[in-house]
Amino acid sequence: MFDSFDSVGARGELDLIGSIRAWLGSRNPPSPEGIGDDCAVFLPPPGTQALLTTDALSYGQHFDRSVSAREAGIKLVNRNLSDIAAMGGTPDRAILCLLFGPDLAYAWLRDFVLGAGAAAEKEGLRIVGGDISRLEKGCFTSMLTVFGHSGRPLFRGGAAAGDHIFVTGDLGGSIEGKHFRFRPRLREGRWLAEDGRCTSLMDLTDGLAKDLPNLLPESLGARIDLDRVPVDPAAQRVAARQGGDAMEHAFCDGEDYELLFTVSGDTEASAFAAAWHQAFPDLRLSRIGQAVAVPREGRVLDHATGRPLPWTRGFEHFRAE
Amino acid sequence: MFDSFDSVGARGELDLIGSIRAWLGSRNPPSPEGIGDDCAVFLPPPGTQALLTTDALSYGQHFDRSVSAREAGIKLVNRNLSDIAAMGGTPDRAILCLLFGPDLAYAWLRDFVLGAGAAAEKEGLRIVGGDISRLEKGCFTSMLTVFGHSGRPLFRGGAAAGDHIFVTGDLGGSIEGKHFRFRPRLREGRWLAEDGRCTSLMDLTDGLAKDLPNLLPESLGARIDLDRVPVDPAAQRVAARQGGDAMEHAFCDGEDYELLFTVSGDTEASAFAAAWHQAFPDLRLSRIGQAVAVPREGRVLDHATGRPLPWTRGFEHFRAE
Numbered sequence: 335m336f337d338s339f340d341s342v343g344a345r346g347e348l349d350l351i352g353s354i355r356a357w358l359g360s361r362n363p364p365s366p367e368g369i370g371d372d373c374a375v376f377l378p379p380p381g382t383q384a385l386l387t388t389d390a391l392s393y394g395q396h397f398d399r400s401v402s403a404r405e406a407g408i409k410l411v412n413r414n415l416s417d418i419a420a421m422g423g424t425p426d427r428a429i430l431c432l433l434f435g436p437d438l439a440y441a442w443l444r445d446f447v448l449g450a451g452a453a454a455e456k457e458g459l460r461i462v463g464g465d466i467s468r469l470e471k472g473c474f475t476s477m478l479t480v481f482g483h484s485g486r487p488l489f490r491g492g493a494a495a496g497d498h499i500f501v502t503g504d505l506g507g508s509i510e511g512k513h514f515r516f517r518p519r520l521r522e523g524r525w526l527a528e529d530g531r532c533t534s535l536m537d538l539t540d541g542l543a544k545d546l547p548n549l550l551p552e553s554l555g556a557r558i559d560l561d562r563v564p565v566d567p568a569a570q571r572v573a574a575r576q577g578g579d580a581m582e583h584a585f586c587d588g589e590d591y592e593l594l595f596t597v598s599g600d601t602e603a604s605a606f607a608a609a610w611h612q613a614f615p616d617l618r619l620s621r622i623g624q625a626v627a628v629p630r631e632g633r634v635l636d637h638a639t640g641r642p643l644p645w646t647r648g649f650e651h652f653r654a655e
Numbered sequence: 656m657f658d659s660f661d662s663v664g665a666r667g668e669l670d671l672i673g674s675i676r677a678w679l680g681s682r683n684p685p686s687p688e689g690i691g692d693d694c695a696v697f698l699p700p701p702g703t704q705a706l707l708t709t710d711a712l713s714y715g716q717h718f719d720r721s722v723s724a725r726e727a728g729i730k731l732v733n734r735n736l737s738d739i740a741a742m743g744g745t746p747d748r749a750i751l752c753l754l755f756g757p758d759l760a761y762a763w764l765r766d767f768v769l770g771a772g773a774a775a776e777k778e779g780l781r782i783v784g785g786d787i788s789r790l791e792k793g794c795f796t797s798m799l800t801v802f803g804h805s806g807r808p809l810f811r812g813g814a815a816a817g818d819h820i821f822v823t824g825d826l827g828g829s830i831e832g833k834h835f836r837f838r839p840r841l842r843e844g845r846w847l848a849e850d851g852r853c854t855s856l857m858d859l860t861d862g863l864a865k866d867l868p869n870l871l872p873e874s875l876g877a878r879i880d881l882d883r884v885p886v887d888p889a890a891q892r893v894a895a896r897q898g899g900d901a902m903e904h905a906f907c908d909g910e911d912y913e914l915l916f917t918v919s920g921d922t923e924a925s926a927f928a929a930a931w932h933q934a935f936p937d938l939r940l941s942r943i944g945q946a947v948a949v950p951r952e953g954r955v956l957d958h959a960t961g962r963p964l965p966w967t968r969g970f971e972h973f974r975a976e
Contacts, residue, residue: 366810372741372857373706375808378699385694386802388750390788420693429709431752431798465798467711473791477752479800481707487696489687536693 335399336437336472343436350466353440354432357447361454361461374462376427382483387417392475403442405514406476407449413539414480415457415518416591420537422527423484425457425520430464430478435471446476457520488527488595491551492534496599497625498606499556502617503592505542506569506584513589522593525613531601538590544648547633549594550625555633558623558643585645596625656720657758657793664757671787674761675753678768682775682782695783697748703804708738713796718835724763726835727797728770734860735801736778736839737912741858743848744805746778746841751785751799756792767797778841809848809916812872813855817920818946819927820877823938824913826863827890827905834910843914846934852922859911865969868954870915871946876954879944879964906966917946 342350355362355369362368366375378384391397391410411428418425430450434443454461459480469475502519519537526532536549542563546556560581569583597606603621610619629635632642663671676683676690683689687696699705712718712731732749739746751771755764775782780801790796814820823840840858847853857870863884867877881902890904918927924942931940950956953963 365812366808371811372738373708373744373803373808375704375706375742375805375810378705380701383696384699384705384802385696386748386750386784387694388752388784388786388800390752390754390786392754392788392790394791395789417693421696423694427707429707429800431709431711431800433711433713433754433796463707463709465709465711467713467796467798468716469713469796470715470791470794473794475754475788475790475796477786477788477798479709479750479752481705481802482694484696487687487694489696490692491686 335439335442336435338439338441340440341436342434342438342440342443345440347466353444354447357444358451358461361451363460363462368460368462374427379483382485383487385418385421385423385482385484385487386479387414388477388479389414389417390475390477393473401514403445404449407446408453409514410476410478411450411453411459412516412518413591414478415459415520416537418480418482419518419520419523419593420535421484422486422488422523422535423482424524425459425480425482427460427462427481428454428478430461432464432476433467433469434474435469437471438474457518484527486527488532488535490534490536490549493550493554493596493625494533494599495554495625495627497533497596498599498601498603498621499596499623499625501538501564501592501594501620501622503590504564504566504618505538505590505592506580506587507566507572508568508587508589510568510571512568516591518591519593522614522617526595531597531606533596533598535593535595538592538594540588541586541648542594543585543645545594549596553628554625555628555635556623557626557635557637559637562620562622564618564620582645585643586647588648656760656763657756659760659762661761662757663755663759663761663764666761668787674765675768678765679772679782682772684781684783689781689783695748700804703806704808706739706742706744706803706805706808707800708735709798709800710735710738711796711798714794722835724766725770728767729774730835731797731799732771732774732780733837733839734912735799736780736841737858739801739803740839740841740844740914741856742805743807743809743844743856744803745845746780746801746803748781748783748802749775749799751782753785753797754788754790755795756790758792759795778839805848807848809853809856811855811857811870814871814875814917814946815854815920816875816946816948818854818917819920819922819924819942820917820944820946822885822913822915822941822943824911825885825887825939826859826911826913827901827908828887828893829889829908829910831889831892833889837912839912840914843935843938847916852918852927854917854919856914856916859913859915861909862907862969863915864906864966866915870917874949875946876949876956877944878947878956878958880958883941883943885939885941903966906964907968909969
């Protein structure tokens with residue numbers, strides 16, 4: 335990554351920007367829609383609300399040398415698209431900022447941008463501008479800001495007592511590979527927005543234990559049916575290797591990139607699940623519990639025992655030293 | 656900046672995000688318009704085109720310890736707003752990404768965000784989201800992505816042979832202080848967009864010598880009347896100190912953040928200038944030349960001699976080592 339003969343420092347800004355445009359190909363439309371003027375210009379779909387989100391991916395913090403440049407580029411795009419999915423939205427345009435030391439390998443940068451471009455292409459996202467900037471030797475960081483739209487965005491905080499709590503896919507152990515191989519749940523998010531029975535929605539990035547209290551309004555807690563929490567086999571492998579409990583990993587590991595949402599309590603949960611499975615036969619849906627008025631015991635309780643679940647920590651991004 | 660007792664590394668992510676929200680105050684509206692959900696949501700003004708732009712500001716590359724945190728924060732916002740001005744647009748929303756080592760002083764970060772918030776407030780820009788991310792010790796970099804709108808954006812490349820070439824303010828020597836104290840020409844850009852006589856527009860960031868060829872379509876060059884190029888007194892001071900010619904600094908220094916634009920050739924230049932001065936009595940406007948079919952001699956000629964001007968280089972952001 336940083337020890338190549340052909341490093342980016344041997345090239346000027348214009349050369350690098352030209353290379354990035356070439357690597358992005360059709361994912362970067364011509365100016366004024368894409369790179370080339372002071373701003374990128376586009377017409378937002380009329381009658382929709384605009385969605386803005388951003389996420390970074392840095393060498394040393396979010397990935398290391400065991401990760402290929404292409405995987406890193408794909409992840410930068412997909413973690414942002416997961417935020418658009420978490421609003422029930424559709425991605426439109428993105429701005430890509432790349433910061434790196436002069437010793438970064440040109441081929442590494444190429445594969446990163448090709449990965450990002452491929453992930454963007456898959457979901458119809460256009461990368462219309464950005465910036466490159468210099469960092470110290472040995473550094474690489476990337477930030478993507480995505481602009482999307484939704485006719486009827488879904489928010490956090492919309493649940494009422496009695497609402498069902500659902501989660502897609504399997505939870506925990508994403509460090510085993512899923513954190514680079516996940517698919518942003520865009521179609522599923524849009525389906526939920528159109529279906530009308532979903533009362534709140536987010537994507538799971540910091541672990542169920544940390545994210546669930548952020549989904550519910552402060553006046554609500556949850557009773558969780560542990561038998562229904564979909565523990566990923568990877569969480570079991572991590573637990574076997576590192577010690578601890580697989581269920582703890584399902585609650586506390588970051589980067590599931592699954593959807594966590596509530597459905598109106600007057601909905602028949604099994605009918606909702608049946609409609610879901612007709613739309614998405616290959617993606618597990620689990621009704622893991624129910625929103626309740628905040629119990630005296632704590633915000634997230636074990637449905638079987640009525641006692642608070644022991645896992646309250648999630649993934650902390652900017653950990654103190 | 657990096658040697659304080661109270662460094663950001665002593666605080667967790669939630670603490671820092673809470674601090675940043677508090678520092679931004681009313682510039683950060685409540686969720687879902689601002690920070691707090693997976694995306695920030697807003698309604699773009701109907702019937703307008705959306706503008707997207709981004710720019711970074713990094714310690715060591717764009718500023719050093721001689722610059723106050725507040726000045727740096729103001730500059731990050733204003734250099735982005737200058738890109739919105741360069742389209743004749745109005746800024747709406749911004750996403751702020753901050754990357755720093757754990758040894759960054761908490762008070763420095765506070766003053767940076769307060770500076771950015773004050774600059775945003777001045778122009779009605781709302782900072783609705785962002786990301787913080789960890790870098791190596793001793794590092795700080797910031798990126799802002801701004802979303803704006805325009806009913807009739809002005810682009811580069813719209814000039815025809817015979818169009819007048821205008822520039823606002825004075826050029827060169829911004830290193831003497833203007834590069835931190837400039838005002839983005841938003842009102843002026845909107846005036847040009849509404850006036851209807853402007854055929855192309857950009858902001859001067861890399862120096863007239865490098866930017867002018869990027870304003871004109873490839874089929875055109877320019878004849879420049881050197882007597883009318885507004886050389887900043889600061890350019891004269893820099894020339895006296897560093898050697899070289901003040902006019903060279905007016906052409907080649909970066910970060911003027913003035914507007915460079917063309918006006919239709921069938922417009923009476925003096926009538927246009929009179930209208931300008933009525934709208935902006937305090938901002939100098941100079942008609943520095945005329946767009947012409949690309950002459951055999953080169954793209955930018957001295958009007959008096961018909962010979963190419965000797966200055967072809969501008970500010971290069973990502974310089975090779």
